[in-house]
Amino acid sequence: MTPDEYCQQKAAASGSSFYYSFLYLPPQRRRAITALYAFCREVDDAVDEPGDPQVAAAKLAWWRAELGNLFAGKPQHPVTQALAPHLQSYSISLERLGEIIDGMEMDLTQTRYLDWPALERYCYRVAGVVGILAAGIFGYRDARTLSYAKDLGIAFQLTNIIRDVGEDARKNRIYLPMEDLRRFGLHAADILKLQQTPAFKSLMQFEAERARGYYARALATLPGEDRRAQRPGLIMAAIYRTLLTELERDGFPVLTQRISLTPLRKFWIAWRTWVAA
Secondary structure, eight states: OOHHHHHHHHHHHHTOHHHHHHTTSOHHHHHHHHHHHHHHHHHHHHHHTTOOHHHHHHHHHHHHHHHHHHHTTOOOSHHHHHHGGGTTTTTOOHHHHHHHHHHHHHHHHOSOOSSHHHHHHHHIIIIIHHHHHHHHHHOOSSTHHHHHHHHHHHHHHHHHHHHTHHHHHTTTOOOSOHHHHHHTTOOHHHHHTTOOOHHHHHHHHHHHHHHHHHHHHHHHHSOGGGTTTTHHHHHHHHHHHHHHHHHHHTTOOTTTOOOOOOHHHHHHHHHHHHHHO
């Protein structure tokens, strides 16, 4: 199996909305974004799969060392081998890849966030930076496109957080800011006990509006001249905004269910967005 085939399998197996946005790209850009996505999956799995924080920390330390190998021209892992040809072409930097690992490390030391600025920092590291790197791969002329990509990444991560509240609570993780819980008269214990209350629904509506604000700001920032090049990001935005609408329509049953769109629906949204953009 070649490094590119390894990354392709990693991306396809995830079933992520990101995979559907890659389908229409030219081959070189598709290989680059698939390798970047596979890297993100690898470091995310390093945190989520072991169960033991010390093992997870050791795995992330290994990936930090592997990034050093990558930029020294000696990548060892299939993912970094697949990334290597694209570093210069798409301005993929050691600093930004390292920031993604910084974000994953936060999951090893933090299970609560006091306020939105603290959570926004996390969202930037694990998703905003990915958005910036992805925008470079898709191609842009106007630097404002990087601001669009950062805000879009944060919007995606906040949508994921809303969708996964129950799943995260069962791992003793609460990403919703504590100050937001207090605003609606809730405590961390209410989330951990998976209590679906009117106050919880109001909290979810508040977080959904925050996410919508980031989507709106991102799309308003994207320069017209870069819109066609950034169609993969627009596809992801269309899929994620549809998911957010579904969660809202169903009353945010996120404590007991994991709502997702079917692959066929994602493909349809991807095709429709690609044609319209």
